[in-house]
Structure formats: structure tokens, C-alpha cells
Amino acid sequence: MRLKDKVALLTAAAGAGIGQATARAMAREGAAVVVTDIHGDRARTVAAEIAGEYGARTLGLACDVTSVADVSRVVEATLAAFGRVDILFNNAGTNRPTRVVDITDEVWNLVLGTTLTGTFYCCRAVVPAMIGQNSGRIISVTSVAGFRGLAGGHAHYAAAKAGVMAFTRCLAMEVAPHRITANTIAPSFIFNEFIPHIYPQDEIDRMFEEIPYPRKGTPEDVANAALFLASDEGEYMTGQTLCVTGGSWMR
Ligand SMILES: NC(=O)c1ccc[n+]([C@@H]2O[C@H](COP(=O)([O-])OP(=O)(O)OC[C@H]3O[C@@H](n4cnc5c(N)ncnc54)[C@H](O)[C@@H]3O)[C@@H](O)[C@H]2O)c1
Numbered sequence: 001m002r003l004k005d006k007v008a009l010l011t012a013a014a015g016a017g018i019g020q021a022t023a024r025a026m027a028r029e030g031a032a033v034v035v036t037d038i039h040g041d042r043a044r045t046v047a048a049e050i051a052g053e054y055g056a057r058t059l060g061l062a063c064d065v066t067s068v069a070d071v072s073r074v075v076e077a078t079l080a081a082f083g084r085v086d087i088l089f090n091n092a093g094t095n096r097p098t099r100v101v102d103i104t105d106e107v108w109n110l111v112l113g114t115t116l117t118g119t120f121y122c123c124r125a126v127v128p129a130m131i132g133q134n135s136g137r138i139i140s141v142t143s144v145a146g147f148r149g150l151a152g153g154h155a156h157y158a159a160a161k162a163g164v165m166a167f168t169r170c171l172a173m174e175v176a177p178h179r180i181t182a183n184t185i186a187p188s189f190i191f192n193e194f195i196p197h198i199y200p201q202d203e204i205d206r207m208f209e210e211i212p213y214p215r216k217g218t219p220e221d222v223a224n225a226a227l228f229l230a231s232d233e234g235e236y237m238t239g240q241t242l243c244v245t246g247g248s249w250m251r
Contacts, residue, residue, distance in 0.1 A: 008026045008087035010033060015042075036062070075122075095157040142161040165186070
């Protein structure tokens, strides 16, 4: 029960991957979890499942992180329901693999808007409550794409993830005096059942081949890193990027 009595607000937490796995891990460790996702029906279903499986206090809410109104509504709902917000897990991010010359303004704005601007909106909305509490943990999911060159049309995504890492370092400096930490987790390829809808099979095969460690990374591997950063054990770490990659960033 490493997160007993903590309140965690998670974005993009009703999908098949890292967000839901982290919501489950945090609930298992005793936190009340606010499961938000652009798909409100799925967020409510996942919140109900987590409440049933772990006996956790949960809330399931629709939230598109590109909407300032949605973000402030879920922060207000979290404070109304639980009175505080100890952990913000910024999981929302999206990719549309496209070569630079073919990236339309619409695709650029979707990827940057969800991944970078959405993270900013969520941080801006929770920090005042965390300052009021004199405590807080902000954890944002980035990617090794943020510091590696990658073929295959990831320039907009990589720029957005690098932006989240730079944003987080500066945020960490600003909020440290209030005992708030801000860190990022950079996974490499983490498989879930939805991945084949985003990436072509040859790209999936190539990403697996780059991983030295002899098994596939799972959403739970990333959730475990998030637990560490959210727990008492992670208190003195801030402005950092924790890589969960099976070693693939070295390649
Ligand atoms: N899966 C990987 O290989 C991998 C690798 C590195 C980084 N990441 C990052 O990890 C995070 C989670 O990815 P995942 O693949 O584990 O999937 P996930 O299941 O954790 O997240 C997908 C969810 O995001 C939601 N979503 C999409 N746009 C949204 C928006 N605007 N507002 C709110 N919710 C939105 C979807 O509805 C879906 O439920 C992302 O930021 C991704 O960029 C993933």
C-alpha cells in the first residue's frame, strides 16, 4: 500500500496500454484514482472495474486533454470528490507516423496538441492545488523518441516528447520549493493490442528488434516506474527522465 490515502488523476487511462495499467497499479497500492480519457464511457467502465477489483475509490470522467474546459472540469471534480490531488499522471500522447514532407498542419497540431499542449494544460490546472497542499507528484509519459533519431516518420511526435521533457525540467525548478516533483518516464516500444492499428507490422518488428533485453516491454513495466516516482521512495527525484526501455535507447 505504497500510495495509501493518495489521490491520483490520470489522463488517457481507459485504453489498452500504459494509462490503464498505471491506474490499476496505483489503485492496488491504495490510491484513489480518477480515470480520465477522451472516451468518457470507457473511463467510467474502467473506473468501475478498478473499484470492484481493488476496493479503491474511483471516478471515471471524460477528458480530452486538448480542451482547457475538460481539463479544468476534471481537476475540479477530483478536488470536489477527494479534497486533494497528490499525483498527476500525464499519459495522453498520440502519434501519426508520417514523413516530414507529408505532415499536414492538422496532423502536426493533433500530435503536438495532445502530447505537449495537453500535458501543459494538465500541469497548469493541478499545480495550484498541489502548492496549496505543499506536496505533489507530476509524472509525464514521454518516449525515447524525444532524444533519439528515429526513422519511420516520428519527427512531430519526437519534437512533442522532447518538449514535454524540457517543459518538465523547468516546471520541476519552479515547483520544487513547494515539495512538488515533476519527472518523465521515457519508454521505448511497449506493446498493447491497439498498437497494430497505429503502426505497420514491419515497423512493429523493427522496434522489437532494437530491444536488447530478451522480452517485450509491458504497460506494467512503465506502471512500476510510475509507482516509484509517486511513492515516498521517489521523493528526492525531480526534473528527471526515467527510461523504461529494455536497454534499447543505447542502440
Ligand atoms: N506504447 C508504446 O510503445 C509507447 C512508447 C513510448 C511512449 N508511449 C507513450 O505512452 C503513452 C501511452 O501510450 P499507450 O500506447 O500505452 O496507450 P494508452 O492505452 O496508455 O493510451 C491510449 C489512450 O489515450 C486516449 N487518448 C487519445 N487522445 C486523447 C486525448 N486527446 N485526451 C485524452 N485521452 C486521449 C485514447 O482514448 C486511449 O484510451 C502515450 O503518451 C504514448 O505516446 C507509448
